[in-house]
Amino acid sequence: MVIQNLILGEQMNKRYLIKLKSAIVLSMLFFASFASAAEVNIYSARKEDLIKPILEKFTQHSGIEVNLITGKADALLQRLISEGRNSPADIIITTDAGRLYRAKNANILQTIQSDILESSIPEQYRDPDGYWFGLTLRARPIVYSFDRVKPEQLSTYEALSDVKWKNKICVRSSDNIYNQSLVASLLSHAGEEETYKWTNSFVKNFARPPQGGDRDQIKAVAAGQCDVTLVNNYYLGKMLTSKNEVEVEAANKVKIFWPNQNDRGAHVNISGAAISSSSKNRTEAIKLLEFLVSDEAQQWYAEKNLEYPIKPGIQPSETLQIWGEFRADSLNLNKLGELNAEAVMVMDRAGWK
Numbered sequence: 001m002v003i004q005n006l007i008l009g010e011q012m013n014k015r016y017l018i019k020l021k022s023a024i025v026l027s028m029l030f031f032a033s034f035a036s037a038a039e040v041n042i043y044s045a046r047k048e049d050l051i052k053p054i055l056e057k058f059t060q061h062s063g064i065e066v067n068l069i070t071g072k073a074d075a076l077l078q079r080l081i082s083e084g085r086n087s088p089a090d091i092i093i094t095t096d097a098g099r100l101y102r103a104k105n106a107n108i109l110q111t112i113q114s115d116i117l118e119s120s121i122p123e124q125y126r127d128p129d130g131y132w133f134g135l136t137l138r139a140r141p142i143v144y145s146f147d148r149v150k151p152e153q154l155s156t157y158e159a160l161s162d163v164k165w166k167n168k169i170c171v172r173s174s175d176n177i178y179n180q181s182l183v184a185s186l187l188s189h190a191g192e193e194e195t196y197k198w199t200n201s202f203v204k205n206f207a208r209p210p211q212g213g214d215r216d217q218i219k220a221v222a223a224g225q226c227d228v229t230l231v232n233n234y235y236l237g238k239m240l241t242s243k244n245e246v247e248v249e250a251a252n253k254v255k256i257f258w259p260n261q262n263d264r265g266a267h268v269n270i271s272g273a274a275i276s277s278s279s280k281n282r283t284e285a286i287k288l289l290e291f292l293v294s295d296e297a298q299q300w301y302a303e304k305n306l307e308y309p310i311k312p313g314i315q316p317s318e319t320l321q322i323w324g325e326f327r328a329d330s331l332n333l334n335k336l337g338e339l340n341a342e343a344v345m346v347m348d349r350a351g352w353k
């Protein structure tokens with residue numbers, strides 16, 4: 001098991017390009033130096049400690065060596081695009097179906113045909129053409145202050161556009177793909193006009209200009225800056241199980257509300273994987289993806305990331321079980337990618353900064 005950790009900046013400026021070029025050369029040398037027995041090279045947006053132990057298990061089971069490069073999701077995709085056919089990467093592991101759709105459209109992925117992947121991953125959580133596959137499921141529920149909000153006051157994402165929530169909502173910026181994917185799901189269900197109306201009224205209810213990540217929204221609700229937010233479930237999970245007392249205290253001041261349970265269900269997304277079009281170790285790469293949907297890997301990987309297993313029948317971790325079962329939107333997640341550009345336009349028009 002070999003790890004190289006490169007944190008790449010997200011801005012495409014000159015310095016970044018130089019950095020990127022040297023990173024590419026480095027990664028080629030890095031992987032070349034291990035070209036011997038059966039192996040597979042991974043670019044992972046998942047942090048090393050959230051994936052390394054399961055990759056070691058894979059090596060134990062299969063005898064296939066795994067070389068890992070970790071970095072930020074958008075930077076890794078950009079890197080794969082820049083490297084093109086010379087990329088040493090076999091597998092890309094990243095988050096959000098919207099991103100995997102971008103990778104597919106950038107022609108850096110190849111299709112896979114695998115009965116194991118197809119029977120383990122529900123249809124809506126993989127690409128219809130076989131370019132990418134979900135590995136874990138994350139939900140984006142409503143999180144609220146249980147001091148100031150009663151769950152009976154909550155119902156759907158759409159209802160958060162009601163004027164009664166004026167100055168009560170905190171949410172991160174529209175640059176972030178999580179909100180773009182949520183808006184894309186609304187577009188898919190309700191069309192552009194309805195979604196624009198919703199987004200426009202929702203934005204008017206913001207207690208402050210969008211800022212920070214999902215954890216910062218939870219902290220803002222806990223601190224009384226707003227009453228309600230939208231966050232990916234694992235951020236709350238990580239805060240609840242954090243070693244940092246301030247995070248635990250904030251997380252204990254909020255609760256999860258599962259929206260749209262009487263209609264289409266709560267918005268969900270995935271972390272997933274794909275095989276690069278440049279892959280020179282396709283057979284080994286498919287074996288690794290198949291291993292990641294085995295019961296053992298699903299249990300560990302979902303628990304470690306505080307996400308939901310993608311494979312039906314595998315229990316979520318105890319932390320997640322406290323939030324109860326919920327109905328998830330059954331939308332095919334490819335739609336989130338297809339509608340991403342329209343979602344960004346709607347958010348822009350509505351003034352979601």
Ligand code: FE
Pocket residue numbers: 095232
């Ligand atoms: Fe995240």
